[in-house]
């Protein structure tokens with residue numbers, strides 16, 4: 001039992017933090033809000049650091065690392081509310097592309113573009129191909145699943161370039177415009193886009209979902225911490241009744257409650273990442289625990305941080321909004337806390353019931 | 354040197370230790386619920402006898418050095434032992450104030466003579482300890498303690514006077530560790546000293562207090578010029594606050610509440626739910642059942658995360674306060690959910706069948722109060738983890 005990260009993992013985390021502190025500031029986020037499709041150059045930076053291809057096997061040019069290596073980086077991405085699709089590309093899609101690259105040219109080419117080529121991926125959460133997909137507008141391709149006649153299929157749908165299989169999503173307007181949500185107006189999946197079916201597709205998609213829960217959870221941890229930090233700073237500074245509002249016990253207890261939730265969400269996310277890397281048979285349950293806990297932690301942080309700001313927190317001008325909106329979106333994405341509680345319960349009843 | 358990467362498995366040796374503990378417990382643990390309540394005179398002695406059974410085979414304090422009755426195993430092995438202990442539904446530990454709270458403080462601050470004198474009978478259950486900190490006018494504001502200790506040079510010790518209250522197990526315990534004011538002139542936190550007090554000393558009066566369930570789970574203790582020799586001062590005179598904070602860290606942090614207590618209760622909650630899973634009421638409570646299990650699981654994981662940090666030379670600071678909030682709320686959530694599942698049966702109590710969930714709930718209700726109330730812990734989290742201003 002050694003439940004800790006290595007020096008190297010912690011150093012990678014702080015290196016990414018320094019980069020994002022310069023390249024993903026609230027001003028940058030505001031620029032992204034104004035023009036979400038503009039390229040801020042961050043994706044190239046992340047690519048050059050090896051972050052984007054971290055989970056790609058070494059023989060394909062990546063770092064060949066796992067989710068335990070990635071979670072701290074995703075937490076940093078969350079702290080910065082990174083607009084680029086690191087969760088989708090690196091945590092979710094890359095292992096699927098790598099698993100199929102030997103058999104499908106399209107996966108092989110996508111993987112090559114992912115390593116050093118700036119490829120961005122989006123992943124659909126629903127088996128209904130017409131349901132909006134986060135990140136679809138900014139992505140080069142969307143990984144989708146459909147179930148036809150009870151058989152699961154996975155598709156790689158390109159969204160730019162030409163060719164008959166290319167499908168262009170149309171914009172869906174959302175509160176946080178950097179989510180770049182898009183929707184296909186007709187089913188873009190077909191034999192030209194199919195990359196896996198049947199048992200293999202079930203397994204690959206099941207694994208992808210577990211990674212999605214944990215990776216989104218890690219991002220939410222970062223968001224929660226950022227919101228609490230912003231609010232603690234504000235509460236030390238803002239005075240009412242002649243004293244900092246952070247000295248009022250009502251304000252302290254709001255923030256302490258959120259901090260406790262965050263403290264206990266963290267090990268849930270880290271342990272689930274490790275279990276997934278190990279192929280542990282209980283990984284699914286812990287991945288759901290991680291997402292449920294992280295969603296609750298971020299939702300609670302968002303609530304109390306807005307409250308502790310008073311009216312200024314309700315403004316466009318206040319940076320808090322940049323992180324609130326992402327938290328609200330991600331708390332629901334890839335299953336809400338409630339959805340995951342049901343998944344956890346089903347698996348518990350199977351085991352202990 | 355390659356650095357160790359994350360690994361949540363136990364070693365083969367640790368798994369062997371687990372099996373050894375499991376076998377011993379299977380052979381020795383009395384049937385669940387068969388001992389009378391430890392807050393009755395009869396139950397207290399039955400629980401003491403259980404401590405002696407464990408001690409005889411060196412299972413009562415596994416993490417202590419062998420010379421004091423332990424097995425000299427590490428923190429992780431202790432956590433493994435606790436997992437097995439709770440899985441076996443073994444009796445509550447009547448000696449918990451001694452072995453979990455005082456002992457870590459004795460190891461840190463005690464002289465070799467004090468360790469040799471006090472640890473073995475603590476481990477065997479021959480001497481059971483209670484904690485004498487709270488007073489009628491000093492609860493959350495513990496530094497407001499008024500009980501006094503006056504110097505008696507002629508006798509080579511101290512004369513204690515005043516009143517302590519809410520001392521758990523105090524009704525039947527032999528010894529008490531307590532904080533007394535030795536320097537009334539000094540600043541509130543400075544003039545306190547930590548004493549080890551034999552409750553059979555003349556001048557001590559113990560008055561048991563019935564708790565919410567009617568049993569005398571705690572007591573008030575009156576002191577009238579009670580003599581305590583210098584040899585029974587723990588740490589330096591005037592340093593009682595610092596010594597006490599080490600005990601408080603154990604109480605809120607790693608040692609008092611091992612996660613197994615909650616993971617086991619959560620497992621039983623799931624079984625209760627499954628036995629009623631057809632009910633509409635159970636279905637409505639399904640989210641609460643899952644959340645209670647996850648709260649226990651989060652506590653378990655956080656404990657191993659913290660234990661790793663401690664084993665690597667780190668310490669537990671104000672996180673102990675976050676910990677205390679979490680375990681106390683988890684305990685409540687588990688039991689509240691169980692009672693909700695039981696519905697109209699939840700009120701049944703005592704008698705032939707008893708109702709362990711209700712007893713557990715009553716006990717859980719005290720969790721946010723003792724070991725420093727959760728409001729006080731939130732102050733600590735806000736001020737010392739987040740850095741918000743004190744005033």
Ligand SMILES: Cc1cc2nc3c(=O)[nH]c(=O)nc-3n(C[C@H](O)[C@H](O)[C@H](O)COP(=O)(O)OP(=O)(O)OC[C@H]3O[C@@H](n4cnc5c(N)ncnc54)[C@H](O)[C@@H]3O)c2cc1C
Pocket residue numbers: 249483484485486487488491492493494518519520521522571719722723724725726727728729732
């Ligand atoms: C079952 C049980 C066992 C116990 N066992 C022991 C024992 O063995 N030994 C021992 O010494 N003590 C023991 N205690 C006592 C326990 O430590 C105290 O009850 C606790 O410290 C609170 O003190 P109090 O009861 O005087 O409440 P008070 O301090 O009067 O508090 C009453 C309420 O006011 C709130 N409050 C007080 N101050 C503040 C503040 N600054 N900010 C916000 N809220 C505040 C509290 O949170 C609480 O809700 C036990 C208590 C219980 C219930």
